[in-house]
Amino acid sequence: MLRSCTAGLRSLWALRGRREGAARLSADLQPARRLFSTEKAVHKDWALPNPSWSKDLKLLFDQFMKKCEDGSWERLPSCKHTCTYKSEDFKTYFLDPQLVEGEGLSQAQLFTRGFEDGLGFEYVIFNNNDEKRTVCLFQGGPYLQGIPGFLHGGAIATMIDVAFGSCAAISGGAVMTANLNINFKRPVPLCSVLVIHSQLDKLEGRKLFVSCNVRSVDEKTLYSEATGLFIKLDPKKSST
Numbered sequence: 001m002l003r004s005c006t007a008g009l010r011s012l013w014a015l016r017g018r019r020e021g022a023a024r025l026s027a028d029l030q031p032a033r034r035l036f037s038t039e040k041a042v043h044k045d046w047a048l049p050n051p052s053w054s055k056d057l058k059l060l061f062d063q064f065m066k067k068c069e070d071g072s073w074e075r076l077p078s079c080k081h082t083c084t085y086k087s088e089d090f091k092t093y094f095l096d097p098q099l100v101e102g103e104g105l106s107q108a109q110l111f112t113r114g115f116e117d118g119l120g121f122e123y124v125i126f127n128n129n130d131e132k133r134t135v136c137l138f139q140g141g142p143y144l145q146g147i148p149g150f151l152h153g154g155a156i157a158t159m160i161d162v163a164f165g166s167c168a169a170i171s172g173g174a175v176m177t178a179n180l181n182i183n184f185k186r187p188v189p190l191c192s193v194l195v196i197h198s199q200l201d202k203l204e205g206r207k208l209f210v211s212c213n214v215r216s217v218d219e220k221t222l223y224s225e226a227t228g229l230f231i232k233l234d235p236k237k238s239s240t
């Protein structure tokens with residue numbers, strides 16, 4: 001596995017080298033063209049295959065895209081600079097309007113999308129709205145290492161939180177994590193693909209109880225199990 005990860009890394013660096021070369025070549029871009037490409041980058045959907053995706057990830061992606069054809073499942077698009085939640089959902093919650101629309105956020109980007117292709121979090125989430133469950137396909141790259149050769153537990157927790165957030169949002173809309181409980185059962189080899197199955201277990205007022213299991217592609221290895229509590233934000237309350 002480590003050998004395949006090293007090979008993966010080598011192709012990533014090659015890809016990176018090509019990109020850096022391309023970036024140098026286009027350094028003399030006209031400002032208008034630069035603005036256009038920035039806008040394109042801002043709206044780019046990152047939950048789609050790129051050359052760093054392994055065969056397993058692409059295969060699973062294709063399988064779930066097929067399930068989307070009858071409308072029972074949907075792929076969630078994912079942008080770096082905007083979030084699935086509409087910022088209007090949070091406006092009443094945060095007293096300081098600068099937090100959601102001020103200059104201060106111009107550099108902000110989704111934590112999980114802040115890495116170059118293949119180095120960090122590569123993932124896509126599919127929702128089944130009727131069954132109130134989600135499946136997150138996740139490939140953890142080399143910058144997410146914890147102990148040598150394995151994924152950092154915090155990276156796994158992050159991905160579980162994101163998957164839970166999408167699952168809870170089906171019923172709750174704008175929600176925030178109040179509690180996460182994770183049992184790490186097996187270490188996850190770096191660069192491997194994980195399947196995170198999340199479901200809504202109970203809805204109690206503004207409280208959404210969710211649970212998940214994190215498995216290998218062949219489902220044979222159970223890496224982690226988790227439960228979470230999400231709270232639907234109350235527009236009458238503020239966070240401060």
Ligand SMILES: CCCCCCCCCC(=O)SCCNC(=O)CCNC(=O)[C@H](O)C(C)(C)COP(=O)(O)OP(=O)(O)OC[C@H]1O[C@@H](n2cnc3c(N)ncnc32)[C@H](O)[C@@H]1OP(=O)(O)O
Binds near residue numbers: 161165166207229
């Ligand atoms: C692209 C999209 C993907 C983006 C990623 C999505 C995933 C990322 C999500 C996050 O990481 S969110 C960031 C981490 N979370 C936080 O920063 C939340 C910090 N906490 C809060 O802001 C508030 O505590 C919270 C909004 C969660 C709740 O505050 P509220 O004032 O709205 O609720 P309240 O305290 O009245 O509690 C409502 C109910 O929940 C219960 N509750 C709240 N926190 C709890 C807790 N921690 N454990 C157990 N119960 C809890 C509380 O007892 C009560 O129960 P009852 O209705 O039965 O009385």
